[in-house]
Amino acid sequence: MLLSDTVLLVTGSTTGIGEAIARRAVAEGAQVMIHGRDEARARAVAGDLGAAARYVVADLLDPAAPQQIVAATVDAFGRIDGLVNNAALTTRAxxxxxxxxxxERLVAVNLRAPMFLIQAALPHFRRQGGGTVLNIGSVNALGGEPNLLVYSMTKGGLMTMTRNLAAAHATEHIRINQINVGWTLTENERQVKQEEGLPEGWEHRLPPAYAPFGRIFEPEEVAAHAVFWLSAAAGPVNGAVFELEQFPMVGRNPDKAV
Incomplete structure (x- = not known):
């Protein structure tokens, strides 16, 4: 298994991509700290995962939350080997x-919290001789949609932070990478798109320009990539930003007749 004897903290892991990452990580041998704002949901996910999981409830809008979440992970498992900065707000603006x-809300959750979570984990990584961080970004970091201006800005900042910290801490054997996730069919995305006017079942009627393979990503597919980057199978790769989409994000010029 890819993550045997590994302790991970996955933020925003009570639903969507974060939950899928947590479930896949446990399946690959990891112990996982589930994090979210809804205690009932966090308890349910952790309970479903059994002895390999614990949960912590905290709102990342609170500046004190990063230290509390990392401390809870170390208290529960005795150490922390990896951090997945997944939690994010996607408010349209x-x-x-x-x-x-x-x-301020998007910057606090999407950018400030990941930095201070890494800061909180850093002393533990140093004592253990290394660690791994995976930041969950977005292809919107490269520009983004007009109504995702602030969200896109935060993901662009996350990308810069990933590269900066990877260079700063490489000699300490701390790997920091990012996957920029493309369009993914989470529960929230299905609901938001219907609220924005798309009909029920919109995910089955997507134009080829947006979904050349006839569908968009499932959270479990993103989780499979995440587990690889968190594992030793990724080797010493550090500071990488991997775009997870069905087409190249830079230089693409789709056929206008399609």
Missing amino acids: SLETADLTVF
């Missing part, structure tokens, strides 16, 4: 509709 509250 364009330049015209964004306000200070939206901006």
Whole structure:
């Protein structure tokens, strides 16, 4: 198994991609700290995963949360080997509709929290002789949709942080990588798209320009990639930003007739 004898903290792991990563990690031999804001949901996921999982409830809008979450992980398992910065807010906002509250909330959860979670884990990684961080980004980091302005900015910042910290801590055997995830069919995405006006079942009627393979990603497929980057199978690869999409994000010029 890829993650035997590994302790992971996965933020935002009570639903969607984070939950899929946690479940796949346990299947690959890891012990996992489940994190979320909904205690009932966190308890349910951890309970379903059995002895390999614990849970912690914390709101990443709280500046104290990163230290608390990492401390809870170490208290539960005795150490922390890997951190998955998955939790994120995806609030829609364009330049015209964004306000200070939206901006500050997205920056706090999507950018501030990941940095301070890494900061909190760093002393533990050093004592153990290394560690692994996987930041869950978005292809929107490369530009993004107009109504995802603030979200895209935070993911662009996360990408810069990944590269900066990877270079800064490589000699300590701390690997920090990022996967920029493309369009994925989470529970939240299905609901949001219907709220935005798409009909029920929209995920089965996607234009080839957006889904050349006739569908978008499932969370479990993203989880399979995440587990690889967290494992020793990724070797010493560090500072990588891997785009997880059905087409190249840079330089693509799709057929206008399709």
